Amino acid sequence: xxxxxxxxxxxxxxxxxxxxxxxxxxxxxxxxxxxxxxxxxxxxxxxxxxxxxxxxxxxxxxxxxxxxxxxxxxxxxxxxxxxxxxxxxxxxxxxxxxxxxxxxxxxxxxxxxxxxxxxxxxxxxxxxxxxxxxxxxxxxxxxxxxxxxxxxxxxxxxxxxxxxxxxxxxxxxxxxxxxxxxxxxxxxxxxxxxxxxxxxxxxxxxxxxxxxxxxxxxxxxxxxxxxxxxxxxxxxxxxxxxxxxxxxxxxxxxxxxxxxxxxxxxxxxxxxxxxxxxxxxxxxxxxxxxxxxxxxxxxxxxxxxxxxxxxxxxxxxxxxxxxxxxxxxxxxxxxxxxxxxxxxxxxxxxxxxxxxxxxxxxxxxxxxxxxxxxxxxxxxxxxxxxxxxxxxxxxxxxxxxxxxxxxxxxxxxxxxxxxxxxxxxxxxxxxxxxxxxxxxxxxxxxxxxxxxxxxxxxxxxxxxxxxxxxxxxxxxxxxxxxxxxxxxxxxxxxxxxxxxxxxxxxxxxxxxxxxxxxxxxxxxxxxxxxxxxxxxxxxxxxxxxxxxxxxxxxxxxxxxxxxxxxxxxxxxxxxxxxxxxxxxxxxxxxxxxxxxxxxxxxxxxxxxxxxxxxxxxxxxxxxxxxxxxxxxxxxxxxxxxxxxxxxxxxxxxxxxxxxxxxxxxxxxxxxxxxxxxxxxxxxxxxxxxxxxxxxxxxxxxxxxxxxxxxxxxxxxxxxxxxxxxxxxxxxxxxxxxxxxxxxxxxxxxxxxxxxxxx
Amino acid sequence: xxxxxxxxxxxxxxxxxxxxxxxxxxxxxxxxxxxxxxxxxxxxxxxxxxxxxxxxxxxxxxxxxxxxxxxxxxxxxxxxxxxxxxxxxxxxxxxxxxxxxxxxxxxxxxxxxxxxxxxxxxxxxxxxxxxxxxxxxxxxxxxxxxxxxxxxxxxxx
Ligand code: FES
Ligand code: FES
Numbered sequence: 036x037x038x039x040x041x042x043x044x045x046x047x048x049x050x051x052x053x054x055x056x057x058x059x060x061x062x063x064x065x066x067x068x069x070x071x072x073x074x075x076x077x078x079x080x081x082x083x084x085x086x087x088x089x090x091x092x093x094x095x096x097x098x099x100x101x102x103x104x105x106x107x108x109x110x111x112x113x114x115x116x117x118x119x120x121x122x123x124x125x126x127x128x129x130x131x132x133x134x135x136x137x138x139x140x141x142x143x144x145x146x147x148x149x150x151x152x153x154x155x156x157x158x159x160x161x162x163x164x165x166x167x168x169x170x171x172x173x174x175x176x177x178x179x180x181x182x183x184x185x186x187x188x189x190x191x192x193x194x195x196x197x198x199x200x201x202x203x204x205x206x207x208x209x210x211x212x213x214x215x216x217x218x219x220x221x222x223x224x225x226x227x228x229x230x231x232x233x234x235x236x237x238x239x240x241x242x243x244x245x246x247x248x249x250x251x252x253x254x255x256x257x258x259x260x261x262x263x264x265x266x267x268x269x270x271x272x273x274x275x276x277x278x279x280x281x282x283x284x285x286x287x288x289x290x291x292x293x294x295x296x297x298x299x300x301x302x303x304x305x306x307x308x309x310x311x312x313x314x315x316x317x318x319x320x321x322x323x324x325x326x327x328x329x330x331x332x333x334x335x336x337x338x339x340x341x342x343x344x345x346x347x348x349x350x351x352x353x354x355x356x357x358x359x360x361x362x363x364x365x366x367x368x369x370x371x372x373x374x375x376x377x378x379x380x381x382x383x384x385x386x387x388x389x390x391x392x393x394x395x396x397x398x399x400x401x402x403x404x405x406x407x408x409x410x411x412x413x414x415x416x417x418x419x420x421x422x423x424x425x426x427x428x429x430x431x432x433x434x435x436x437x438x439x440x441x442x443x444x445x446x447x448x449x450x451x452x453x454x455x456x457x458x459x460x461x462x463x464x465x466x467x468x469x470x471x472x473x474x475x476x477x478x479x480x481x482x483x484x485x486x487x488x489x490x491x492x493x494x495x496x497x498x499x500x501x502x503x504x505x506x507x508x509x510x511x512x513x514x515x516x517x518x519x520x521x522x523x524x525x526x527x528x529x530x531x532x533x534x535x536x537x538x539x540x541x542x543x544x545x546x547x548x549x550x551x552x553x554x555x556x557x558x559x560x561x562x563x564x565x566x567x568x569x570x571x572x573x574x575x576x577x578x579x580x581x582x583x584x585x586x587x588x589x590x591x592x593x594x595x596x597x598x599x600x601x602x603x604x605x606x607x608x609x610x611x612x613x614x615x616x617x618x619x620x621x622x623x624x625x626x627x628x629x630x631x632x633x634x635x636x637x638x639x640x641x642x643x644x645x646x647x648x649x650x651x652x653x654x655x656x657x658x659x660x661x662x663x664x665x666x667x668x669x670x671x672x673x674x675x676x677x678x679x680x681x682x683x684x685x686x687x688x689x690x691x692x693x694x695x696x697x698x699x700x701x702x703x704x705x706x707x708x709x710x711x712x713x714x715x716x717x718x719x720x721x722x723x724x725x726x727x728x729x730x731x732x733x734x735x736x737x738x739x740x741x742x743x744x745x746x747x748x749x750x751x752x753x754x755x756x757x758x759x760x761x762x763x764x765x766x767x768x769x770x771x772x773x774x775x776x777x778x779x780x781x782x783x784x785x786x787x788x789x790x791x792x793x
Numbered sequence: 794x795x796x797x798x799x800x801x802x803x804x805x806x807x808x809x810x811x812x813x814x815x816x817x818x819x820x821x822x823x824x825x826x827x828x829x830x831x832x833x834x835x836x837x838x839x840x841x842x843x844x845x846x847x848x849x850x851x852x853x854x855x856x857x858x859x860x861x862x863x864x865x866x867x868x869x870x871x872x873x874x875x876x877x878x879x880x881x882x883x884x885x886x887x888x889x890x891x892x893x894x895x896x897x898x899x900x901x902x903x904x905x906x907x908x909x910x911x912x913x914x915x916x917x918x919x920x921x922x923x924x925x926x927x928x929x930x931x932x933x934x935x936x937x938x939x940x941x942x943x944x945x946x947x948x949x950x
Contacts (some may be wrong), residue, residue, distance in 0.1 A: 046889050051896030052884040052903060054830015054870035059827035146813075223896040225834045225842060225931050275832075275897030308835040313868055514895025514932055682891035682937075689934030690894065716839035716929065724922040724935040 037388075037596070038527040038746045042682040045519045046510070046533070056273040059245040060229035062302040067231070070291055071148040071304070073138040073155050074314060075130035076273070078383040079164035079177065082129055082137065082157060090140060090154040092472045093148035098297045099155070100379060101138045102127035105293060110259045111350055111448065112251060114486040119191060119350045121180055124259065124289035129550035130159070131179050132383050133709045134314030139290035141302045143685045146464055164383035166709050169467065170321060171382045176600075177702050179381040184211035188381040191354050195361045196370025197433040198646045203337030207328035209413060213405060216775040217397045219320040221312055223721050224785040226275020227303040228315075232291035240292050241268045241544075241783030247277040247513045248552030251485060253543045258291060259312060267292075271541035279389035280316045282353060282554050283511065297429065298519030313673055313714035316388035317704055319356050320345040321397045322323035326365075327405050329420040337372035337408050338403035340364040340401070343443035344379045347386035351381045354485060356387070359477075360394035362642050365432055366475045367443065368404060368560070382540040383709050389554055391691070392754040395476055396698060402774065403472035406771065414542070417460070417471055417763075418451045426475075432642075440747075442674025442735035444474060446650035449672035449733045453698040454652045468656050468768025472759035473650045475754030477643035478676075478742065479557030481636045489549035490633035491560035496525065496569040498577070498628040500620055502613030509550030510562035511541045517558045517752050523679055524743050525562045530595030531612050547631065553643060556748030561741030563636050568632025576630075577615040580622055582609070583729035644741040647698075647748045649673035651756035657768045659787060664700055664765060666728040669757065676739040683750045688732055691750075695757030696728075697721050700777050731788065799863035803908065804872025811817045820845045821859035822869060830870035830900050834929070841928030844901035845869050853927070857868050870900035875905065882945040883907060892941035894932035904922040906942045909923075915946055 050056040087099040102125040111120035127134050138155050142148040165179070172186040179188055200455065204210060212352070222765050230244035240262070241779035249269040258263040277770040294302040307314075325337040342360050346353040362377035405422075410417040422444055430438040451457065459469045479491075497505040506525055512518040518538055524534040539545055552561060578593035581600045585608040586594075592603040601609020610618070619628045636644045650673075655666045667690055678684050701720055705712045713719045738745030758776055766772040771786035796811040803826060810825045816942050819836075822828045822845070834842035836855045843855040846868040854862075874880050880888065883903050893899050902925065909924035911918055916924065922935070930938065 042891070044891065045893060047896070048888040048893040049880065049884075051893045051899050052870075052880065052887045054828070057829070057899065058832070061823070063824075063827070081851050142887070173929050180937065223931050225840060225895065225929065227833070227834065228902065235887055276895040278931070308837065308840075387933065548861075592808075640890065686891050686894055686933055686937060688935045690932045693931070693934040710800040715837055716835050717837065721929055723927075724939060725919075727922075727935055730934075730936065 036529055036770050037360050037676065038064065038533060040681070041520060041705070043523055043533065044682065045516050046522065047518060051248040054743065058226055058273050058275055059231060059243055060305045062231045062235065062243055062303065064231065067303055068141040068143060068294070068298060069145040069148050069250050070141045070287065070302045071152055071154045072136050072287060072290065074139055075133060075135040076128060077159050077161055078133050078164040080130050080159035082126060083160050083161060084158045085138060086156040087138060090151040092689045093147065093151050093154060094346050095143040096140055096671050097300070097410070098141045098291055099138060099151065099293050100290065101184045105289065106259065107630060108200055108259050108261060110255045110284055110375055112352060114483050115484045118183060119354055122349050123334055124286045128455045132385050132416040134385055135348065136286040138293060141294040141298055154182060156308055157273045159236040166384060167381055168345050168380045170382050170383065174224055179383060189378050189380045189789055190350055190381050191775055193358060193361050195373060195375040195378040198337060200339060200372040200374045203372040204328045207336050208331040209329040209409065210326065211405060211409060212324065212326040214292065215323040215401050217321045218699055218776055219317045219387060220702045221315070221317050221704055221719060222278040223282035223616055223719070224276030224278055224280060226658060227286065227306040227308055227311050228287065229280060229303070231301055231303040232295040233301045234296040234322045239266045239625060241267065241270065242288060242290055242292060243270045244490050245274050245553060245730055246271055247274065248282040249511060249541050249543055250280070250509050250549045251552060252284050252288060257287060257441045259284065260292060262448045268544040271511050277513040277553065278391040278726045279393060279554060282389055282552060309714045312704070312719055313711040314385045316351060316386060317388040317563050318390035318473045323397065323401050325401045325405060327409065329409060333409065333423055334414050335368050335370055335424050338364065338370050342377045344377065345387065346379045346381055347384045348381060349384040349386040352389035353387060355389065356394045356484065362396045363395040363398035364402065364434060366646070367426060367473050369430060371428060384706060385711065387530065391694060393555065393751065395474065396758060398472055399755040400759045403760055404774065407763045411561065416457065418447055418456060421447055429783050431436070436640040436642040439741050440676070440739045441648055442737045443650070445735045446648055446672035446674055447473065449735065450650045450670050451653045453731065454654065454670050456652055466659055466768055468657065468764035469652060469654045470760045470763025471650065471652050472756040472763060474752050474755035475648050477555055477647050477652065478647060478748040478750055480555040480644045481639050481643055482641055485551060487549060487551060491635045492550045492565040493541060493633040494562065494565040494569040495547045496566065496630040498573050498616045499619035500613050502527060502611060503537065505539065507546045507564065508562055508566065509541055509543065509762045510554045510558050515553065515687065516680065520559055520679050520683060521562055523571055524650050525566050527744065528567055529573065531598050542597065549776050550755055555748045559741045559746050559748065560584060560666065562577040564634035565632045566652050568634065569630035569742050570634065572630030573628060576619050576628060580618040581615050584618060645739050645747050647673065647675050647752040649752055649756055651760050653757065653760040655762045655764045657766065657783060659763060662783035666696060666761065668729045669733065671732045671753065672735055673753060674735040674737055675749040676742050677736060677745035679744065679746050684750055685732065686755050687749045689730065691753035692730060692757055693722055693727065695754050699758035699761040699778060701779065703777050797860060799860055800865060801859065801862060802865065803867045804869060811842045814860055817855050818837060818862045819854040826947050827894040828869050832897055832900055834897065838895065841901040842898055844928065845902045846904055846908060849911060851905050866890045870903060873903060882941065882948040886941035886945040886948065888940045890937050890944060892933060892937040898928060898930040902930065902938055910946055910949060914949060918943065
């Protein structure tokens with residue numbers, strides 16, 4: 036193929052290496068004001084009163100707003116269940132976490148806005164607060180959301196049951212039960228959130244914002260302000276990473292819009308890194324209890340999983356995490372009987388939301404840790420045990436999903452062979468360890484929690500008589516490279532060169548409705564399929580006119596390649612792509628040649644059309660004196676279906692390992708009494724270039740019938756195997772099996788000392 | 794406090810700017826001169842997104858006051874390419890080898906690399922990694938960035 040599978044350099048890279056790419060924070064407009072948010076310094080309190088008069092009187096301050104200046108309409112991503120929509124841009128009656136937004140100012144510069152914040156007086160009447168799941172669930176715990184019908188701090192629960200679990204445990208030869216603690220971590224995308232809002236004199240709004248879901252922001256902003264959806268235009272500029280952290284309507288977006296309408300001037304908000312780390316979205320901390328039943332040979336009979344998610348003060352994307360964690364708990368292996376109970380619990384802390392992997396890093400840490408523990412206790416090879424239970428194409432998760440294709444077994448064999456796993460696992464050199472873990476992830480979500488009335492993805496392809504093509508889509512590139520991948524897909528399908536394709540993306544006023552944005556590894560499959568559908572309309576029309584022009588028998592196959600349209604059997608009977616478009620336009624008496632396509636996963640179960648799979652081996656060394664772990668090599672084999680752009684897929688793998696190594700060994704948002712103690716990149720440490728281990732990767736290419744050209748996801752699944760593989764390798768090196776993350780030197784030393792005493 | 798007028802020489806062009814004494818170089822470049830290729834990721838000196846060169850040496854412009862940079866030779870990402878349409882070897886290697894994802898760290902990475910290659914034209918992989926110790930990237934795992942810098946060194950060599 037000409038474009039699919041090629042390492043096509045990203046088309047936006049030249050703009051990025053020259054500093055010309057424009058991010059939201061780079062936007063300056065004439066007359067623009069600068070906004071800042073006032074946040075609560077207390078974790079839980081009633082707001083008795085707010086006095087903004089001194090701030091409003093400060094020279095240079097153009098407007099100050101509080102919750103009373105907003106419509107007070109609660110919003111949230113889960114429109115399907117309105118009772119979960121629990122957020123306000125500015126709090127009116129009470130605050131629920133340190134950092135909860137209570138007022139906003141717009142001033143002529145950022146310094147004046149900051150000064151104004153200090154002049155706002157808020158009277159808080161403190162309420163008892165809860166900072167962990169256990170106290171939030173305790174008898175007599177304060178109710179964090181008392182405005183609705185909730186009677187406890189469990190905001191939502193999810194149950195999954197299939198198979199006869201009791202019978203499975205009754206006949207099991209081997210049962211184990213373990214408890215796991217997973218920490219809260221930050222996306223730490225490098226670009227702090229920013230936005231600029233403009234209000235025109237006809238009452239319409241334009242919001243340029245660092246988001247991965249512009250269509251969702253459009254809908255929610257309109258509803259939060261009581262506006263018509265199409266009077267709000269949301270534009271996604273270049274975005275500096277998101278990883279799930281930029282997929283909701285956020286307070287500053289609403290405040291910018293209100294302040295822009297009030298002042299008649301554009302208003303810009305830029306968050307600080309401290310705001311991001313201390314108050315921003317994060318991955319859910321979870322407490323997980325898992326009971327696993329196997330027969331003597333290690334075949335899984337059943338699993339009983341209970342998960343408590345520390346949701347923080349609002350639902351955010353917690354409901355999805357609660358649902359997906361249940362699904363991922365049953366992934367990788369066949370589970371004839373399965374029971375899942377997930378509880379999303381409010382606490383007086385910054386809300387957790389979506390983050391790369393979305394329930395999978397936690398659920399699969401549990402699955403993979405228990406698989407390795409079981410293998411050891413049953414005296415089985417950890418790879419053999421996994422192979423015995425591995426999901427294969429055609430397997431079903433009852434009522435939920437079907438495995439379209441699976442390269443899991445092949446991935447396992449590949450990494451085992453590439454690393455001489457068996458031999459190294461059998462040797463025990465002091466301090467050296469080798470570990471294994473697998474992963475799986477969805478390729479886009481099916482469940483319509485946003486309750487969109489539109490197709491899940493849509494594309495418009497305009498073919499021009501000069502041989503160029505214009506692609507319009509709401510798909511949102513936030514750094515992963517989808518703008519390039521989608522053009523590769525269109526170039527391949529239309530047989531035109533990629534530089535002839537202009538792209539207009541992620542502008543709700545220009546692009547076809549709609550696309551749910553970037554999350555759940557959905558873009559390549561969903562937007563890709565929508566683009567193929569649009570391209571095929573164009574091709575049908577052009578094939579017709581070329582066929583007529585050359586008087587071709589109807590059985591001729593018309594080919595689109597090399598910027599030409601021609602009969603495969605008689606290549607000379609054809610014209611350039613542009614000429615074919617010109618002919619079609621003449622046939623239409625001047626009408627444009629436009630294809631419109633859409634994709635919605637129908638009849639694909641409740642979760643996803645298809646899953647990716649991967650296996651990973653980690654080799655490391657543990658310094659028994661200091662507890663410091665040095666990861667030496669990570670070997671990965673992954674089944675991402677057809678790889679459309681190897682540069683992009685490798686990049687996703689490397690980035691996933693970076694994030695996952697942090698999850699395994701050092702990253703954690705530490706808080707005390709609801710206050711984040713490490714809100715700087717100095718204290719919240721992410722790996723630098725020197726800290727990264729060597730890597731090796733193998734691609735298991737399986738054409739998946741669901742994806743465009745056979746592609747599956749590659750952006751998120753790979754973030755899951757590293758932590759359990761590291762834990763497994765540390766166990767191999769030291770005998771210490773950690774059921775919590777991150778596995779810090781302190782934890783290792785403590786465990787080794789205990790072992791020594793025994 | 795009153796503003797002071799300083800001369801900033803950026804990418805070979807002279808600019809006269811009135812700034813508060815506490816204004817950072819990053820702010821002055823981005824907001825007063827409109828050179829938004831210099832990014833701000835933390836404002837505490839921890840991420841390296843704001844890296845620029847002053848008299849050829851890399852500095853974090855969020856921790857440098859604009860007044861300190863007065864009269865010195867400043868290079869930002871906008872001044873790296875030899876012309877508006879051509880790329881230099883580092884930029885070209887970053888593009889071709891996939892060292893750019895979201896791009897937010899890219900300006901800082903390229904300037905840190907440029908400084909490295911200016912005093913060590915043939916660095917080892919370890920030296921490259923060490924030279925990037927002040928530049929964080931959340932997208933790439935650094936692998937392709939390191940490869941691109943090695944490649945550019947070769948091309949320059
Ligand atoms: S913005 Fe200067 S080091 Fe992060
Ligand atoms: S490319 Fe996104 S932070 Fe480096």
